[in-house]
Amino acid sequence: MQYYPKLIIDALQNVRYPGNGKSLIENEMLEDDIRIEGNKISFSLIFERQNDPFIKSVVKAAEQAILTYVDEAADIKGNIAVKYKKPLPEAPVKPLQKVKNIIAISSGKGGVGKSTVSANLAVALALQGCKVGLLDADIFGPSIPKMFAIEDARPLLNEVDGKDLIVPIEKYGVKVLSIGFFVDPESPVIWRGGMASNAIKQLVTEGDWGELDYFLIDLPPGTSDIHLTIVQLLELTGAIVVTTPQPVALADARKGLNMFRNDKINVPIWGIVENMAWFTPAELPENKYYIFGKDGGRKLAEEQQVPFLGQIPLVQGIREGGDGGMPIALQAHNPASEYFMQLAQNILQHG
Secondary structure (H helix, E strand, O other): OOOOHHHHHHHHOOOEOOOOOOEOOOOOOEOOOOEEEOOEEEEEEEEEEOOOOOHHHHHHHHHHHHHHHOOOOOEOOOOEEEEEEEOOOOOOOOOOOOEEEEEEEEEOOOOOOHHHHHHHHHHHHHHOOOOEEEEEOOOOOOOHHHHOOOOOOOOOEEEEOOEEEEOOEEEOOEEEEEHHHOOOOOOOOOOOHHHHHHHHHHHHHOEOOOOEEEEEEEOOOOOOHHHHHHHHHOOOOEEEEEEOOOHHHHHHHHHHHHHHHOOOOOOOEEEEEEEEEEEOOOOOOOOOEOOOOOOHHHHHHHHHOOOEEEEEEEOHHHHHHHHOOOOHHHOOOOOOHHHHHHHHHHHHOOO
């Protein structure tokens, strides 16, 4: 039997596209590329997009129409090509492609020393030879500039690939960016959630971070728009939750853990840090006073089946180091610095 293009077109008039009930011909889905070689028939069907749910069923119906209305001996199976008007958009490239580990440092509530842990961990990792960046994402209470004694710093712009990027302030081997560099330190930041989220996006995507082993993000306390912005914007390697042993802090830390474990967020928990684990006065270095309770963070880690990264005591030197702009991790002569060096060692085992 001799085939003609019109036979094929007439046959495809009988195939309806489920999306609107019209025939393939009415929908102009038949490409002008019909080829006939003996009993072999081939042509292309054009769909709007690659994720059209009806592609397979329409192709199968078109094959059957040729066998039914043209010739049951026609060689059509596997000869219908599929083309698309609108290819799927490429997934946007996540920022910080040159960073090996992106770690969110979180706390369920304020006042548990999250920024102190962030600053000292960053310095301790740098002292271990790592390339480290630290983003102060606590928009409404940025404290990292004070802890690094760079409150008066004003970052410059550097042109990279035709784009102006913000050059982080480098101190103690750590690259630092904070909203505190761009606002009046004496005035409160009164921004709606969208403005705060956009500011964080800018510090991440427009920062000249370069190659890093660890990019630490000092998040605001609690769970907020900033947290959602970070997890949507970045491919987080893991999260660290800071708490005190106090039951009220542990309750909030548990909420923070559950946030990262949420199906829509799904960030691996690298572990829990128990800050202010005990008080040791300088004149009695062997004494431990459990002011906020004992081993609360350790017990929470066991309960939640996540790693316990360590305990940090409540000592005057840690507070003085933060207030003076010289994190105690830098002070090798101070016994308290060893707690942060050990914390860094535990982190290095992950990444």
